Amino acid sequence: MSSNFETNIAQLSIHKVGNQALDEALILSQNPTPIIDDTLATLLRQYFLGPFEKSNEVYRLSHTTGNLQLNEVYHFAEQIFADATQFHTHSMQLAKLLYKVGSHPKIKSGEMYCCYFDALPIEGEMVAAIGIFKSESKEPYLTIHHNDTAYQMAYEEQAINIKKLDKGCIIFNTEAEEGYKVTVIDQTNQTEASYWIDAFLQLRIRNDAYNQTNTVLSIYKDFVKNEMDQLFDMSKTDKIDLLNRSIKYFKENDDFNIDTFSHEVINNEAGIASFKNYKSNYEQTMESPIPDSFAIHIAAVKKQARVYKSVLKLDKNFHIYIHGNNDLIEKGYDEALQMNYYKVYFREEV
Template structure:
């Protein structure tokens, strides 16, 4: 997860990129924007650029189909800047010119291109330098109400930017350079023109290290239990919670994930294991993200996923039962006299 609360702007410049296929052009700025001239402006820009990434869970890396990273233009330009081989303004112009070259779909909108350099971006618990590349394509009308001597008056701004709606953005974190950096991407565009940002301009693919392997297998298993397993097996909510708790205990107590061990200790039932393998294979194929049979479990990924593992039985609006383990101490039944379901809980001590 990425945190920007302590981040600082080091550089900011704004260019304009048109649509090449529509014979539009690009406009390059020669000077940076002095963000720090106004503290409120700096805070608003930081919110506009970075807030969408606070919920971005997928981490990518740059790649190139020829497996030569330096052939990926954005990676190459970023590496030059991070290494101090190219000044920020020259780097930003290279990015703008390259984006213009790949802006060939007729439906791609022209817009402002903001390029920033950031300090103190926190990624997975560590502070790093980062580059942000953001594009605004959609403008909105805003009303402005202000005071006059005789009372209140109203005016408007016809083509303004909504700071809560970033159209496109990418944050390149200066870590693991040789593997293609850690990269987060946002794109609000739908339709056939959407692929140009992530695929044509950036050329990204999902990171597949221990952190990603851990998070993905936990995510896929959680979805399997919540969405798939009861299509074949008759399971109530308490049984599903038990399966999730067993998997969470596995990831918290083990240092290494072993597929056969996980299938035996957590899932147990051979038919359910087979069903999970098929479910996992579909994920691998759909997202082009292969799972390894063995990998080191990344504790930060386990911590991140823990909050999404629900272990609460919600019974009408009267009771919530938090189930932390020992499924055999929870018994479900039906009272014919009352015409209602019930749970019976066994325990030794009451706090």
């Protein structure tokens, strides 16, 4: 969404944020970091913006009280957008905030990069943006140089892989009154590292068509996997068929309607009632209502289609991919071999 390798990094400030629980220091740069040449600028754009290229979710900065001014990241972003000449000063305050909230002992120290972009694209408009990024993972790398007679090798033990951004967010200068448009990356996949999204940024997902489509498909997938067994004696092929039919519905329709979807896909009154109750419980738990009708976002459908399982895994010998009519596959049991089997019907090999 926001990857644009031609944009200008107008300002860059780098600070070292340690873990205060481990008595690691916060080291603040007193001056911005110059970008010395075009090659470095290109590499930095790739490092900072590349991971956001396929990011479709848009978030908002928020606060539990509803008062955005109590969200410190929002406060400093507002100050920067109002007067970019004070960018470095506010970047220091953002580093202090990250240091304060990152107190879990498993959180890694790392460099925090604050960037000011003159213009980045977001949903069809070009706006100024603030990027906040953190590198925690370091890797060794080798360099090779040739002199007059031979190649010489050197190494750097604590180098940064520009294809592996650990954490990042981009705050776009649009819709400020609603908490700005924000995209986010967190590659750590650790429960304790939720401090980036929850404690530092205090983000909430924007309840738009993309999020609604993505959420309903996620809820339905979990419902089929976790709830249907309690209601019906279902085979794995039946479950795969239900998942395939749901993706088919979302691909073939412009709008979602829960009643139409339920009758076309589930087509069972007890199952329909259970699914609606499952969705309602999710909304109450997450405190995020999902409308019963909304426009379908095709990018969210494509994302979910990649994780919907349509594969039967049989021991370690066979995988059967089921893309359509599950009436053409039968399950049985061979008494002589004392093994299960599947019988598959088809017209021709492709």
